[in-house]
Amino acid sequence: MATQPTDREAGGAPERSPHGGPSEDRPGSPPVRTGRDADRLLLGALRHSAGRTTAICLLSCASAAAAVALPAVLGRTLDLALDSGDGPDGGAGLPRWLALCALLVAAEVLCDAATAYLTGVTGARSTAWLRRRGLGHLLSVGPHRAARFTSGDLVTRLAGNAAEAGHAPATAAGAFAALVTPLGALAALLLIDPWLAAAFCAGVPLLVLLLRAFARSSSESVSHYQRVQGRIAAHLVEALAGARTVAAAGTAGRERARVLAPLPELSGQGRRMWQVYGRAVVGSGVLVPLLTAAVLAVGGVRLAAGAVSVGELLAASRYASLAAGIGGITTQLSSLVRSRAAARRAAELLAVPPVEHGGRSLPPDGTGRLELRGVTAVRGGRTVLRDVDLTVPGGTTVAVVGASGSGKSTLAALAGRLADPDEGEVLLDGVPLAGLDPGVLRREVGYAFERPALFGATVGEAIGFGPREVDDRAVARAARAASADVFVNRLPAGYGTALADAPLSGGEFQRLGLARAFAHAGRLLILDDATSSLDSVTELQVGRALTREVRAGTRLLVAHRVSSAARADLVAWLADGRVRAVGPHEALWEIPEYRAVFAAGEADADGAAADPAGTAAAGEGAR
Numbered sequence: 001m002a003t004q005p006t007d008r009e010a011g012g013a014p015e016r017s018p019h020g021g022p023s024e025d026r027p028g029s030p031p032v033r034t035g036r037d038a039d040r041l042l043l044g045a046l047r048h049s050a051g052r053t054t055a056i057c058l059l060s061c062a063s064a065a066a067a068v069a070l071p072a073v074l075g076r077t078l079d080l081a082l083d084s085g086d087g088p089d090g091g092a093g094l095p096r097w098l099a100l101c102a103l104l105v106a107a108e109v110l111c112d113a114a115t116a117y118l119t120g121v122t123g124a125r126s127t128a129w130l131r132r133r134g135l136g137h138l139l140s141v142g143p144h145r146a147a148r149f150t151s152g153d154l155v156t157r158l159a160g161n162a163a164e165a166g167h168a169p170a171t172a173a174g175a176f177a178a179l180v181t182p183l184g185a186l187a188a189l190l191l192i193d194p195w196l197a198a199a200f201c202a203g204v205p206l207l208v209l210l211l212r213a214f215a216r217s218s219s220e221s222v223s224h225y226q227r228v229q230g231r232i233a234a235h236l237v238e239a240l241a242g243a244r245t246v247a248a249a250g251t252a253g254r255e256r257a258r259v260l261a262p263l264p265e266l267s268g269q270g271r272r273m274w275q276v277y278g279r280a281v282v283g284s285g286v287l288v289p290l291l292t293a294a295v296l297a298v299g300g301v302r303l304a305a306g307a308v309s310v311g312e313l314l315a316a317s318r319y320a321s322l323a324a325g326i327g328g329i330t331t332q333l334s335s336l337v338r339s340r341a342a343a344r345r346a347a348e349l350l351a352v353p354p355v356e357h358g359g360r361s362l363p364p365d366g367t368g369r370l371e372l373r374g375v376t377a378v379r380g381g382r383t384v385l386r387d388v389d390l391t392v393p394g395g396t397t398v399a400v401v402g403a404s405g406s407g408k409s410t411l412a413a414l415a416g417r418l419a420d421p422d423e424g425e426v427l428l429d430g431v432p433l434a435g436l437d438p439g440v441l442r443r444e445v446g447y448a449f450e451r452p453a454l455f456g457a458t459v460g461e462a463i464g465f466g467p468r469e470v471d472d473r474a475v476a477r478a479a480r481a482a483s484a485d486v487f488v489n490r491l492p493a494g495y496g497t498a499l500a501d502a503p504l505s506g507g508e509f510q511r512l513g514l515a516r517a518f519a520h521a522g523r524l525l526i527l528d529d530a531t532s533s534l535d536s537v538t539e540l541q542v543g544r545a546l547t548r549e550v551r552a553g554t555r556l557l558v559a560h561r562v563s564s565a566a567r568a569d570l571v572a573w574l575a576d577g578r579v580r581a582v583g584p585h586e587a588l589w590e591i592p593e594y595r596a597v598f599a600a601g602e603a604d605a606d607g608a609a610a611d612p613a614g615t616a617a618a619g620e621g622a623r
């Protein structure tokens, strides 16, 4: 058995990395250049939202310009108001300057509101773009390669990490604009009086050092934090998938401890992040008032010397705070650091190479001849199948048998290209599967699994779900062949019953999976342990219907029961990573080791062993 239901359903024998991240020891693993890949991904997101990002930039710059102009206009207004007491014309133009002040305040507020709206929209759209790309890529790499990530880790990457990375374009635009205000304020200080600008600039190197240290330490702890989050999510998904086993074993406490084991590490990294952030905020919090005070002190001296007016001093004090606002860029920087770390995790997913397909078709008159030539498959560093040669003539049914763990599911996955062999090739009607057009491949090769995943809103849709459209009659026919029609008709709305409202037993679930495979049967149908939950009578009925009522073609059945092997035209017996023998069941039955394969699996081994033709099928024990 493969490690967990989803792997089994995917038909692959995925390799797991013990730490839940990408497996680095896999042969053929891509080199993960995630730093550069992350930047490329963020640039892609930026290009995707170029229009909105530019608008954010322009609006933020307009708001910054209004903020920078306001102190000068206020200063001028103050000077005019002070002058108005000196003579009858002293206050001329004051109302206009007051109106300009009001206009600038209104412009700043409106620009900020529009920026906030666009920032939200851009973040959401970029996140959606990243998620679509990630999900599309994940589906294109195939179940075997995707299995290097655990489900929980994938959810974290596609949900949380994509959202964090998706905010990068808007944050970058905001950060750029956040520089405009301090730089504009510095320029204004320079214009009012160069000494004021010089007083401010004396403290700038300290501010730069502070920001650099922050960016470095923050990046490291944020990456670590996100990795630990992914690990917790992976454990949680495993625990939820195994909830029944955990409850039955009474190990809920132990499971909770396992899921939450990385929590102290997460909390440590969280504290470190806050410490780094806190240090930066305190640093800039101390530096900013000091800079403002220095500018004001120099401004006071210059006022006394008559080099600046009272209004200009008022403007200078405001410009000093605006220029010191460069320290506030820590917030944007922190957000960008998080986005980049998150983009790195999303880029790891995108670095997995997609399955490459050819564009070839199959000969129209092909019968479904399947050939495995020199096929080797390595799983977890162990060679599960070694140099396997197997030919299944078109239109025949071959049962693949062997002890548990002998590689039956691995072979079934390779036969329909749910995974590629590490060496050798698989051909269908003479065409290598790797060269086939993906549409042709999925139309002509069908699968049913031990634990199928059902998609669609209703039971009927779940059966009809597949590479081609099937009408209601075909759905009903397939359900009949899979012995599913009786229980489906008993459901409140028959085939129209919502899947969520259909209480299904394991065997009924399996029969819906079989019905789906039958409805879409192409020239090769692979049933990987897909009847294991059926009682012997139903299994016999399904076996017969498969020959008579489903589109004729080649069948490859992973079988554990004597009766399944006995009904097949040929049996391929796997042992020690090789095909030990291929032949009719009756002929193989003469070999004691072959009989022993079933003796271990059959509850009524004695009866079964004495019945090579499997005619005691109705009495054989379910596995």
Ligand SMILES: Nc1ncnc2c1ncn2[C@@H]1O[C@H](COP(=O)(O)OP(=O)(O)OP(=O)(O)O)[C@@H](O)[C@H]1O
Residues within 6 Å of the ligand: 001, 002, 003, 012, 013, 014, 015, 016, 379, 380, 381, 384, 402, 403, 404, 405, 406, 407, 408, 409, 410, 411
């Ligand atoms: N992801 C994986 N990492 C490491 N080893 C794996 C992985 N998947 C499968 N294997 C190993 O490959 C071997 C073959 O697995 P496979 O599922 O093909 O066996 P099987 O014959 O179908 O077994 P069963 O009859 O129990 O279902 C097993 O020893 C299994 O432990």
